[in-house]
Amino acid sequence: MAEQHNPNHYYVPAQSKWPAVGALGLLLIAFGAATTIQQSTGHVQSGVPIPGWLILMAGIGTIIFMMIGWFGNQIDESITGKHNAQLNHSYRYGMLWFILSEVMFFAAFFGALFYARNLVMPWLSGDDVSTHDWLWPAFENSWPVLTTPDGKTSTTQMLPWGLPFINTVILVTSSITLTIAHHALQAGKRSTLNLWLFITVALGATFLFLQAHEYHEAYAEMNLTLHSGIYGNTFFMLTGFHGMHVTIGTIMLIVMLGRCLKGHFTNENHFAFEAAAWYWHFVDVVWLFLFCFVYWF
Amino acid sequence: MSKQWYKSGAWLAAMLFSAGAGAETQFNMTPGVTDNAHRAYDLHMAAVWICGIIGAVVFGAMFYSIVKHRKSVHPKPAHFHENTLVEIVWTVIPVLILLGLAIPAVKTLVAMEDTRDADMTVMVTGSQWKWHYKYVDADGKDLSDIGFYSLLSTPRDTFENYGGKTTEKSETYLKEVDKPLVIPTGKKVRFLVTSEDVIHSWWVPAFAVKKDAVPGFINETWTKVNEAGVYRGVCAELCGKDHGFMPVVVKAVSPEEFQTWVADTRTAMAEAKKAAEADVDRVWAMDELMKKGEEVYLKNCSACHQATGAGMPPTFPALAGSKIATDKAQIPDHIGRVLKGKGAMPAFGAMLSDMEIAAVITYERNAFGNKTGDAVQPKDVKAAR
Amino acid sequence: MSAVIHEHDHHHDDHHGPAKGLTRWLYTTNHKDIGSLYLWFAFTMFLIGGLFALVIRAELFIPGLQLVKPEFFNQMTTLHGLVMVFGAVMPAFTGLANWLIPMMIGAPDMALPRMNNWSFWILPVAFGMLLSSLFMDGGAPNFGWTFYAPLSTKFGPPSTDYFIFGVHLMGISSIMGAINVIVTVMNMRAPGMTYMKMPLFVWTWLITAFLLIMVMPVLAGAVTMMLTDRHFGTSFFDAAGGGDPVMFQHVFWFFGHPEVYIMILPSFGIASAIIPTFARKPLFGYASMVYATASIAGLSFIVWAHHMFTTGMPLAGELFFMICTMLIAVPTGVKVFNWVATMWQGSMTFEAPMLFAIAFVILFTIGGFSGIMLALAPADFQYHDTYFVVAHFHYVLFPGAIFGTIAAVYYWLPKWCGRMYSEKLAKIHFWWSIIAVNLTFFPMHFSGLAGMQRRVPDYAIQFADFNMLSSIGAFGLGIGQLFFFYILWKTIWGGKAPKATAQVWEGAEGLEWTLPSPAPYHSFTEPPVVK
Numbered sequence A: 001m002a003e004q005h006n007p008n009h010y011y012v013p014a015q016s017k018w019p020a021v022g023a024l025g026l027l028l029i030a031f032g033a034a035t036t037i038q039q040s041t042g043h044v045q046s047g048v049p050i051p052g053w054l055i056l057m058a059g060i061g062t063i064i065f066m067m068i069g070w071f072g073n074q075i076d077e078s079i080t081g082k083h084n085a086q087l088n089h090s091y092r093y094g095m096l097w098f099i100l101s102e103v104m105f106f107a108a109f110f111g112a113l114f115y116a117r118n119l120v121m122p123w124l125s126g127d128d129v130s131t132h133d134w135l136w137p138a139f140e141n142s143w144p145v146l147t148t149p150d151g152k153t154s155t156t157q158m159l160p161w162g163l164p165f166i167n168t169v170i171l172v173t174s175s176i177t178l179t180i181a182h183h184a185l186q187a188g189k190r191s192t193l194n195l196w197l198f199i200t201v202a203l204g205a206t207f208l209f210l211q212a213h214e215y216h217e218a219y220a221e222m223n224l225t226l227h228s229g230i231y232g233n234t235f236f237m238l239t240g241f242h243g244m245h246v247t248i249g250t251i252m253l254i255v256m257l258g259r260c261l262k263g264h265f266t267n268e269n270h271f272a273f274e275a276a277a278w279y280w281h282f283v284d285v286v287w288l289f290l291f292c293f294v295y296w297f
Numbered sequence B: 001m002s003k004q005w006y007k008s009g010a011w012l013a014a015m016l017f018s019a020g021a022g023a024e025t026q027f028n029m030t031p032g033v034t035d036n037a038h039r040a041y042d043l044h045m046a047a048v049w050i051c052g053i054i055g056a057v058v059f060g061a062m063f064y065s066i067v068k069h070r071k072s073v074h075p076k077p078a079h080f081h082e083n084t085l086v087e088i089v090w091t092v093i094p095v096l097i098l099l100g101l102a103i104p105a106v107k108t109l110v111a112m113e114d115t116r117d118a119d120m121t122v123m124v125t126g127s128q129w130k131w132h133y134k135y136v137d138a139d140g141k142d143l144s145d146i147g148f149y150s151l152l153s154t155p156r157d158t159f160e161n162y163g164g165k166t167t168e169k170s171e172t173y174l175k176e177v178d179k180p181l182v183i184p185t186g187k188k189v190r191f192l193v194t195s196e197d198v199i200h201s202w203w204v205p206a207f208a209v210k211k212d213a214v215p216g217f218i219n220e221t222w223t224k225v226n227e228a229g230v231y232r233g234v235c236a237e238l239c240g241k242d243h244g245f246m247p248v249v250v251k252a253v254s255p256e257e258f259q260t261w262v263a264d265t266r267t268a269m270a271e272a273k274k275a276a277e278a279d280v281d282r283v284w285a286m287d288e289l290m291k292k293g294e295e296v297y298l299k300n301c302s303a304c305h306q307a308t309g310a311g312m313p314p315t316f317p318a319l320a321g322s323k324i325a326t327d328k329a330q331i332p333d334h335i336g337r338v339l340k341g342k343g344a345m346p347a348f349g350a351m352l353s354d355m356e357i358a359a360v361i362t363y364e365r366n367a368f369g370n371k372t373g374d375a376v377q378p379k380d381v382k383a384a385r
Numbered sequence C: 001m002s003a004v005i006h007e008h009d010h011h012h013d014d015h016h017g018p019a020k021g022l023t024r025w026l027y028t029t030n031h032k033d034i035g036s037l038y039l040w041f042a043f044t045m046f047l048i049g050g051l052f053a054l055v056i057r058a059e060l061f062i063p064g065l066q067l068v069k070p071e072f073f074n075q076m077t078t079l080h081g082l083v084m085v086f087g088a089v090m091p092a093f094t095g096l097a098n099w100l101i102p103m104m105i106g107a108p109d110m111a112l113p114r115m116n117n118w119s120f121w122i123l124p125v126a127f128g129m130l131l132s133s134l135f136m137d138g139g140a141p142n143f144g145w146t147f148y149a150p151l152s153t154k155f156g157p158p159s160t161d162y163f164i165f166g167v168h169l170m171g172i173s174s175i176m177g178a179i180n181v182i183v184t185v186m187n188m189r190a191p192g193m194t195y196m197k198m199p200l201f202v203w204t205w206l207i208t209a210f211l212l213i214m215v216m217p218v219l220a221g222a223v224t225m226m227l228t229d230r231h232f233g234t235s236f237f238d239a240a241g242g243g244d245p246v247m248f249q250h251v252f253w254f255f256g257h258p259e260v261y262i263m264i265l266p267s268f269g270i271a272s273a274i275i276p277t278f279a280r281k282p283l284f285g286y287a288s289m290v291y292a293t294a295s296i297a298g299l300s301f302i303v304w305a306h307h308m309f310t311t312g313m314p315l316a317g318e319l320f321f322m323i324c325t326m327l328i329a330v331p332t333g334v335k336v337f338n339w340v341a342t343m344w345q346g347s348m349t350f351e352a353p354m355l356f357a358i359a360f361v362i363l364f365t366i367g368g369f370s371g372i373m374l375a376l377a378p379a380d381f382q383y384h385d386t387y388f389v390v391a392h393f394h395y396v397l398f399p400g401a402i403f404g405t406i407a408a409v410y411y412w413l414p415k416w417c418g419r420m421y422s423e424k425l426a427k428i429h430f431w432w433s434i435i436a437v438n439l440t441f442f443p444m445h446f447s448g449l450a451g452m453q454r455r456v457p458d459y460a461i462q463f464a465d466f467n468m469l470s471s472i473g474a475f476g477l478g479i480g481q482l483f484f485f486y487i488l489w490k491t492i493w494g495g496k497a498p499k500a501t502a503q504v505w506e507g508a509e510g511l512e513w514t515l516p517s518p519a520p521y522h523s524f525t526e527p528p529v530v531k
């Protein structure tokens, strides 16, 4: 079906049930999550007779079902050559703009970190004389904030040069190995591709394992928790959302590995692989910022 | 005639009444009674005029065109669609106009934010839905023993006109409090504004002072009132259900009168303290407690827990039939809850006397169908403090 | 499941004509179907949001509390704002984008049609959740559409959690919709359709989409922090743990200010399409219009704290945000002047779209003037959180965003459904609306200046007259919009409306007018030639 690359043809997909399934899935997830949280507070919303987590699980199941169906559909179309160059471009642009929106999501939390650190801390500790003298006389400025202004929680700093640094090295390396894999794909060297892609996945998994270990240590030994004031808040929200993104990225790479092993993709046509790779690089760059501003400075 | 008709008649009457009773209608911003308020007013008027003139020119050109360049009059349209010079001109002119506005605005802003060299300091604390004023110092003298809450004094009956009820509403409707803030004229008064729960905003239009009360932070602002008088304002930041019922009233008096007021207030406070101590020593009879309790309840508690004690679950729990208000074993908890608060329940320990708290607790335990027969005495409250 | 349109395949019409029944709408990948869904959804939300506004206005008709309890009043204010902003204006614009962008740039459809369908169907889901909160214990969200912490965190009702997840869903929907628009514009333009040849509606939407992608994720971040503050022990917005309630406002308004331009830029594009058509004269200063739109968008990222002058920001911050905000008048002024210059020496007729477009220019400018006044921080200390602000934003939103949409609907409706609306009825709609809208919102300037604060269910006697006028106007305005529905219904389904030609308007130019009316199911199956 080579003529599909003729630019005079437009590609228009037929009807699809997957978006509607996806909307249903999101409804169940959102409603289920909110209900779970509500039920955990002891306020049981009337009209929701079943546990929220069941709804949540049903939603996640629906979304997985949708992803399998929708992506399966895409893969079929791609393999049978229904996609054309223009559509490929659309996917690429789409992915890039999606990544920009993800960047802005992290920007919100980095914004909170910088605001708290560079403005709120000095105000509470004396730059704002009245606030300090009247409300938080005992509070002293330091970053990380080890004792909260109300003096109720104390914690310890997570030092950068241990585990976090190792994790930095791992992630940067994984970006390199992924690029090697990509070049191998472009050059048609399938076994090299599979090897380096596998190494990348393994590095991602190691990162996650170490991150989990770090969290465990923070909770069990350092009293650094999500509850320990603005330092713990920003620490866990930023690293947590990052970790979530690494998890998603790793799953994407595992799927790509599976598809590579199955012999999908051609030297030129491998958008899905590229999208996963971009995502991975994005996650990597976010980590570099995290390492600098959450752990190091 | 059916009841409905009667009701709508009442409505109509209410409508006419309120329209007729309308005060002298104010269209514009108040010029106020402080230098800063005058400046804000002048800036506002300058902006109004500038916008008015630009509007007249732009809309004038447009209407001219609408009249003269309609198809019936001007059937052959021109075809020009670019002119760099014109574009530059109408970029530069607005920039110049804006500069003309920005310069006085910057000057005024700098002056307004300058809280240095105050003669006197007052701490203003907002909480749902009342203001607390604490005098810090004046002319170097410590005034920190003076402090009080300031609550809406319009009875709820006056504004709760459900079901076609009509009530007489005064000129100062919704803008009257039990105890106004008193400050001297001609002195630079610095306000330290903060909050105990959500964000409120302390606003007196006549001073051009509006400052958010942010919990955990103190914002500073100031005023220097030129004319004695009573100035009314409101809470200007949505702060929950009774945001509309949280007025600010400031009485500006001459410095001499202010001295007298301080002395009087101190005497009154000393007397009240003595009376409160006497209250604690005395054992109160049930009906005395109930009477006082109802009064305290309606003023301080009914906004949340409702006059019927039914509350507004799940946000504001019902007290009618509530375990804490009916179980004898929980009397200490009940006292503790009112004294110290919990979550969105404010602490009343600093606001009410032992006697008042004892009375309101007794009331809660014996009103709304709670028939415990418990009489809580002020000394119990004192012991729990 | 999928197919490709072949040059020589003459069956593609039956192949790709609309399916029948409910699944046509549920499973559709067609930009016109999705556009219609968006538009009808928006109209429904507009009526619901309007209904909430009518509750507000009924309570404020006279002083005293007559109809609703204060806590319910706050829920009405909150839902009115949220439903109008996220449910009416934004989806209406997305609907227009769906209908028009492919036709204007010579594409068959949006670039990512399946995702397009997904973006739409998330919306009813999100608003179903938001509106269901009205029936929950403790009622709907009651903290204003700006949901400032800690009123929304520590003090929010239980339904706040449903609200939070609902906002997440709206955000996902908007981001996907925006990605689709950007990709369509970047990648689907017909050969020869260079960026500087694109109609301004496409340009303004391209920039709007960029704004959406930049700020919707930040809103998601804000509600996420709210959620963790409420339930997972964080203290982003609580000084006791080192946070700051005002930080919430910074995050919110970093989203919120660009958001208000999201709600106006497409209207700018609409006016720039309609005014030249009825003036029979090309748009004056096309290039400067593009640059002005881009400048407005750029500036919109650095003015957000003008909503926060009273929060106690440091003086330097107040000065910075005041000056930057004032600067926005310059590019906006360029746009207004360009519209007037387009009319100048034209040969104008005044059909309904033109009437609404002219009213848009005038009334939006009035709203812009009050915006500039609000930008003056020392004066804003007096205006802030009063009905003066309410007057300001309704002038830019109702005659701005809504009149823009109405103008667009009249203008392109014949293209969409192949039939002409009744000019006579549309003119009645126009004059009725223009009187009602001013009667509703102009008195609010006065009550605000005289000191009436926002978001209150009751007010001092001195404001009674203005409020009564506003309330009467509001009910009139509402009836006027029901009448609009009647006009639409009659045109689309009434059967008697006259057929429209392809060109429709004598002075209309642009690719969409080269298509027959109604436009075929797939706009351009082959790329048109752009001169």
Ligand code: HEA
Residues within 6 Å of the ligand: B051, B054, B058, B094, B095, B097, B098, C146, C260, C261, C263, C264, C306, C307, C325, C326, C328, C329, C330, C332, C333, C334, C336, C364, C365, C366, C367, C368, C369, C370, C371, C372, C374, C375, C376, C380, C383, C384, C385, C389, C392, C393, C396, C397, C400, C401
């Ligand atoms: C479509 C939506 C929209 C638009 C386009 C605007 C446009 C503007 N807005 Fe508005 N605004 C809102 C929606 C919008 N706003 C909303 C919803 C709120 C309230 C939110 C809430 O609190 O709930 C708000 C609140 C708001 C505030 C906060 C008020 C307060 O709470 O105290 C301020 C303050 O600066 C402001 C300013 C402006 C300015 C300067 C513009 C400018 O873009 C206007 C520019 C236009 C012109 C100036 C007219 C044309 C220009 C000329 C003819 C040139 C010559 C003119 C001069 C030289 C003056 N707006």
Ligand code: HEA
Residues within 6 Å of the ligand: C046, C047, C048, C049, C050, C051, C053, C054, C056, C057, C077, C078, C080, C081, C082, C084, C085, C088, C089, C143, C144, C145, C146, C390, C394, C397, C398, C401, C402, C440, C454, C455, C456, C470, C474, C477, C478, C479, C481, C482
């Ligand atoms: C695009 C946005 C938009 C639009 C179109 C409107 C439209 C209207 N708004 Fe708007 N308004 C906002 C956005 C908008 N508003 C925002 C953001 C706020 C701030 C919220 C906050 O403070 O948090 C606000 C706040 C606000 C207030 C202040 C509330 C307060 O501070 O407590 C008031 C008060 O009068 C008001 C009135 C109106 C009126 C009368 C209309 C009229 O135009 C409505 C016209 C009426 C209709 C369109 C109804 C038609 C329907 C029927 C007649 C019934 C049929 C119904 C069904 C079939 C379901 N609005």
Ligand code: CUA
Residues within 6 Å of the ligand: B126, B129, B199, B200, B201, B235, B236, B237, B238, B239, B240, B242, B243, B244, B246
């Ligand atoms: Cu306090 Cu509004």
Ligand SMILES: [Cu+2]
Residues within 6 Å of the ligand: C256, C257, C260, C303, C304, C306, C307
């Ligand atoms: Cu703004």
